[in-house]
Amino acid sequence: MLAVKAFAKINLTLSVGRKRSDGYHDLESVMQQLELHDLLEFVITKDEISLTTENTEVPTGSDNLIVKAAELLRRHTGCLWGARIRLFKNIPVAAGLGGGSADAAATLIGLNNLWGLGLSMDRLLELGARLGSDVPFCLFGGTALARGRGEVLDRLPEASPMGVVLVKPGFSVSTAEAYRMFDDLPDPEVYDAQTMVLGLHEGDFETIAQALHNDLERATFTMHPELPQLKDGLLGAGAAGALMAGSGPTIFGLAPSPEEARRIADRLEHPGLSVWATTTAAF
Numbered sequence: 001m002l003a004v005k006a007f008a009k010i011n012l013t014l015s016v017g018r019k020r021s022d023g024y025h026d027l028e029s030v031m032q033q034l035e036l037h038d039l040l041e042f043v044i045t046k047d048e049i050s051l052t053t054e055n056t057e058v059p060t061g062s063d064n065l066i067v068k069a070a071e072l073l074r075r076h077t078g079c080l081w082g083a084r085i086r087l088f089k090n091i092p093v094a095a096g097l098g099g100g101s102a103d104a105a106a107t108l109i110g111l112n113n114l115w116g117l118g119l120s121m122d123r124l125l126e127l128g129a130r131l132g133s134d135v136p137f138c139l140f141g142g143t144a145l146a147r148g149r150g151e152v153l154d155r156l157p158e159a160s161p162m163g164v165v166l167v168k169p170g171f172s173v174s175t176a177e178a179y180r181m182f183d184d185l186p187d188p189e190v191y192d193a194q195t196m197v198l199g200l201h202e203g204d205f206e207t208i209a210q211a212l213h214n215d216l217e218r219a220t221f222t223m224h225p226e227l228p229q230l231k232d233g234l235l236g237a238g239a240a241g242a243l244m245a246g247s248g249p250t251i252f253g254l255a256p257s258p259e260e261a262r263r264i265a266d267r268l269e270h271p272g273l274s275v276w277a278t279t280t281a282a283f
């Protein structure tokens, strides 16, 4: 049996550009891996691929990215082995935290190993991009500047571990819908990620917290006008900066330490809200 962790992510910055002819948007994003993770266990079988999980929100059929990743690997390599896969889900589903992409990345890594395929990281990154725009970053890990539709990655320096508080309301947001709404709204002002990159280079927590930016916030906030209150709630509870995670609806707040994140999370516990305290993860 092989166990692989699948780490959640946040976008410290996300600038969305024009819609391309393939339907995706060009973007520039400073992406950051979190300690919060799912766990996947893999057991080799003769030929069948199966997925089980106790989480009822996760589909376990061929539309799950884990199953798609396993099938893509087999198609790509001609491998005939199968796998029994168990998913222990901790990352909230359809929350903007890249949980499905992280699971797909962990599957590529796990089965490459379990099936002895010997694929290089470059090849896995290429296969990952076919599964979803965030999958390459989930393979890459740490802190990175993502461009293209998310698959062009450059490593950035990692700030010392920051506390991260996650607040998720009881509904989900479809990424495709958030991008559709983004297209219906006037173009956002041009944002330059340079301040964030500088903050990371200098390890300056305050600069990082002040430079948070997400072009999809306006789109998702238009669909869910109650979300800005969650952001204000996080700032009111002591977060140094707060931002929507990916396409939402989770809002994250930054704290200078894991202990401070825990204290902020305790202040936010509220019926109907899920609250987590975690930290940024190093590569």
Ligand code: C5P
Binding pocket: 023, 024, 025, 026, 027, 131, 132, 133, 134, 148, 149, 150, 175, 176, 177, 179
């Ligand atoms: O790549 P992924 O399947 O995760 O993307 C989900 C949806 O988000 C896409 O179908 C597309 O509508 C939108 N998207 C986009 N531009 C990106 C990434 C995602 O328009 N760079």
